Amino acid sequence: MESFGINKIRDRPDAVFVPMNEVRFVSFPPTGTMRFLAAENLNGNTCIAIVADSAAILANISPLGDANSHERVQEMLNLYYENFHEFVCAVSYVVGAWYGSDYALPDVVEAAENIVASRKIPLQCLRYDVVEDGVTTLRGETSFAIAARPGKDAAIFLNDHSVND
Numbered sequence: 001m002e003s004f005g006i007n008k009i010r011d012r013p014d015a016v017f018v019p020m021n022e023v024r025f026v027s028f029p030p031t032g033t034m035r036f037l038a039a040e041n042l043n044g045n046t047c048i049a050i051v052a053d054s055a056a057i058l059a060n061i062s063p064l065g066d067a068n069s070h071e072r073v074q075e076m077l078n079l080y081y082e083n084f085h086e087f088v089c090a091v092s093y094v095v096g097a098w099y100g101s102d103y104a105l106p107d108v109v110e111a112a113e114n115i116v117a118s119r120k121i122p123l124q125c126l127r128y129d130v131v132e133d134g135v136t137t138l139r140g141e142t143s144f145a146i147a148a149r150p151g152k153d154a155a156i157f158l159n160d161h162s163v164n165d
Contacts (some may be wrong), residue, residue, distance in 0.1 A: 014035045014036065018059070021071075021160055031123070037056045040141040040142065043131050051091055055086035059073065069108045070111075084158070089106070090122075091122045091123075092123050092124070093163075141160075
């Protein structure tokens with residue numbers, strides 16, 4: 001896999017960025033160019049991804065309370081059920097903000113883990129460090145990206161570093 005950088009895909013027509021507090025579904029073509037689904041500037045947000053070789057769903061959940069988290073997760077699950085045929089061999093990721101010695105939003109992370117696990121989708125939990133106010137972030141810091149690869153499992157990146165290659 002070539003080196004990855006969130007900045008390399010920002011303006012590409014085959015990349016979809018999930019804005020803060022939104023959910024997106026992307027279907028990856030079986031042949032053709034690599035496609036991307038990503039979120040950046042997370043810094044406090046929790047991401048939930050369901051990823052297969054032909055599609056992915058990414059929820060970028062802002063810390064706006066339990067009702068908001070529940071709505072975003074429900075939106076993600078609705079997309080999952082609407083496109084269930086795309087996710088026969090899927091894996092999932094819960095990406096939580098780490099602050100000090102614990103998740104910044106442990107209840108959101110735990111609820112996300114439980115929801116994904118109850119669907120029997122293999123789960124990997126990841127975390128990124130929250131960047132303090134006033135501190136300059138490095139390129140790619142607090143970002144999560146899914147890179148589809150025709151004929152292979154999607155590559156997963158947290159803070160521009162591969163987590164599954």
